Amino acid sequence: MAEPLLDVRNLSVEFHTLAGIVPAVRNISYRLDRGETLAILGESGSGKSVSSSAIMNLVDMPPGRIASGEILLDGKDLLKMTPAERLEVNGRKIAMIFQDPLSHLNPVYTVGWQIREAMTAHGTPRGEAEAETLRLLGRVGIPEPERAMGKYPHEFSGGQRQRVMIAMALALRPDLLIADEPTTALDVTVQAEVLALLKELQRETGMAILIITHDLGVVAEIADRVVVMEKGVLVESGTVREIYHAPKHAYTRKLIAAAPGKGDMHPPLARREPLLTVRDVRKRYGAFEALKGVSFDLAAGETLAIVGESGSGKSTLARVLLRLDEPDSGVAEWKGRDLFTLSPAELFRLRRDLQMVFQDPTQSLNPRMTVYQLISEAWVIHPDILPKSKWRARVAELLAQVGLSAEHMSRYPHQFSGGQRQRIAIARALALEPKLIVCDEAVSALDVSVQAQVIALLDGLRRDLGISFIFIAHDLPVVRDFADQVMVMRRGEVVELGDVRQVFDAPREAYTQALLAASLDPDPEVQAAHRARRLEPA
Template sequence: MTRLLDIRGLRIEAQSREGRTEIVKGVDLSLNRGEILGLIGESGAGKSTLGLAAMGHVKPGCRITGGSIRFDGLELAGADARLLRQVQGRRIAYVAQSSAAAFNPAWRLIAQYCEGPVQHRLMPRAQAEAEAVSLYREMRLPDPERIGARYPHQVSGGQLQRAMTAMSMSCHPELLIFDEPTTALDVTTQIEVLAAIREVVRRHDAAAIYITHDLAVVAQMADRIKVLLKGREVEEAPTREMLAAPREDYTRSLWAVRNFQPAPRDEPAAPEPILSIVGVSASYGTHPVLRDVSISVPRGRTVAVVGESGSGKSTTARVVMGLLPPTAGQVVFDGQVLDPLSRNRPRTLQRRLQMIHQMADTALNPRHRVREILGRPLEFFLGLRGRKKEDRIRDLLDQIELEPDRFIDRLPGELSGGQKQRLCIARALAAEPELIICDEVTSALDQLVAEGILRLLDRLQREMGLSYLFITHDLATVRSIADEVVVMQNGAVVEQGPKAQMFQPPHHPYTEKLLSSVPEMDPDWLTRLLGQRQMQEKGAA
């Protein structure tokens, strides 16, 4: 039997300002009908490039410089637009990472679903619409008859991702490319999407390439796993085999990330709180988003706030920072009640309370060099000038483990994602704060890079006695760095306490749901969990 997809010695080059760099360096990949292959690796490994190449597509600025891509006997490398149009969308379909960005905001969901089959002349519009509804139902979307009439901005992220998977099935493709389809979703939503994707792929007997950087996720989805590093294959093996016995050091290091544990500290009696949020409620317009939230952060400790998106985690941070005045309650910092608005707070107070954002990319001015980015808070809060300021900037760069001589004159665009986040940490440190609010600071980073950031934050806490209010939706992160955990849902705190206690049963039902939703390495985990939940639902009914 011929293979559905056979990629041999594929090389892809990217053209950038500095010249050409090879991003895929001779990779082989093969896939049988009905098989699911997991592609895994950190960012820059070339997994997305390889996934798109399997459709014969390369991003603008890239080109295929060698090798072949044979899909069911057709050569896609260097194929003309006509041939590619016959294959793309119709026989090979793509599911993008961010469905919010990949749906056209100007058209209804069902119009975008029908476009493929109608344009490829596979079926009339009416039939496409009928099939859309049945796929929406299969994907367990609410109100499948009418959800297609909505615009992309009118449905939630998890629903949109399922609608996109449905859309990719519209032409009954033989091969599906999933490019990190659940990375942007929180754990509870991720489960639903994973289950729906797995079921629909199996039922329609399609082959798939599943790209992700999350090993536990790929373990649930793939029959085989291929590990990539910097454009080369590290190893490939059937899923169970690889999980049981990874051959290469690099693969093992991917495993190890999940196990980062800071050294236990000498436990003194619980210190007095540096920050107390007391009975805070807040709303956007008339829409209430926080209800009677009380959280306290002991000095020198890390309090993690977890919950799915929309649970009010970031809003809590905005209230503390004085960006959103609360409708009730108050924020007490080191014994002083803080003014609801940041601009009314004295500068010394602003200095002692800093924040690091999720998107280091957008939190840094792209036209300022590292020297200006770090120099500004030094001038503004501490009044440093000239020689003293320069010395302090270099100290800060040393602290975040970036070599001052190499980095001080760079622009943010010349830094990697992890380096940018380090720079944001240094900027917060420049003010010599006592409390730092970290808003999903590792969520946009790869596991290896994220681990580096967590180690850095941990070290800084030990050296300077910093306190962190750490907002995240990732329970693995919480498990590794938190001293205390606060679980939020729908704008209210449902449970809080020391970490050890929170990870021990019995749990609040919502905490239980969150915890059980974190994917585990066991390839049977998803099947088992879905079975359990079904049983519970039956029991409840």
């Protein structure tokens, strides 16, 4: 059997904290051959990033410590190398790209300088490096590479920045490219392009790719083999096909079951009296038109999903509806009254009916308030809802409703996991007994399995309490099992608005079709078919 390029054996990494020794990675082994793509799949806290940081020598030591194991690259143990040898390996043999390219590119140098620097630092003559930089930028698909070399990172879009990072990583023709969540921060259509680029480059250079991701779709699209990690332990490994069709470990099965977009879609609703009627809402920030005339209707107990990529105006629409921003023109009729012309006193009463759940619960919950204070604040502000003597019982009730327990009342937000925090935020919204809850990317920051739980929770609330939802997302599959109506937005305009079945099964507009095609399916076969279809017109 040929020697693998990378062979990780029995690697354990632990962190020394005041709470004692925390094992981040326990006794994991995997191997990667040349020209192969291995995906490390896991949710947050699974240790998937720590294991690759150990390969790049990026674990902070202390508090981190590599407790056992070896990392063999071409048969040589990286962990036993001197710092000078290690430096020679990093960049030249192993390169890395990250989730957020903006924070990994130096903002005060041009991208051309930074790519050249990667080469000259390892001894390439200047002129040669210059020419190679130009070639690489062209190769990764940056338009007008000559001009792009003189530009600074902030002048590029997110997807282009990731391309620049890839160009920089490839500058020294590494044998191994480690990609840590490379597309998580990107729009779906851009994500598909970047993954396709990685695959192409791999075919050209024969490098091995180690991709770290939480997304089954990414695995299906790009990987040959996959290892699944849970809480620092490697639970299962195999080819992508094996893992998807015949998962052996319970955790893998759970992950696959949680992938969105497989359940039944809601049947079309009979037309009912609309609760909220929005007509021709416009909003501009300076010269930028964020909303160019948006209209829709929403009935009681109905869920409207608004899907769009970044810059589509979907969040602006939410902020305008909640009067966090003032619209320039338009009408939003709520129970026969225009939301946008309410007096402050009327607006205060309206707040009870209209609530919002934000994207990142870490930031939307005040870190210095206990759960009890967070939820009961609603009744401090609106004292007529509930007398103070009943607050404690009602908080316990609300916590039970969102799947937490009464003991959590005196804890602070940082003592909870991301999914639990989002439940607290939902309980807080429910405290006002609203008629409509606007969820702005409410599940985007959560792990896949938690995402499914939160969506099920919201759907249950809609059924039981008759609450309407406006559910904003950047990804179509997430809303498939949950929405009654889907509205696709692009650059401040409504591209398509229809019942969920119509939008998913028979999308009318080209943009909706492109979005659907770009979103990744966890099934490798389906994904291969997608890919083939995408390549056809080319």
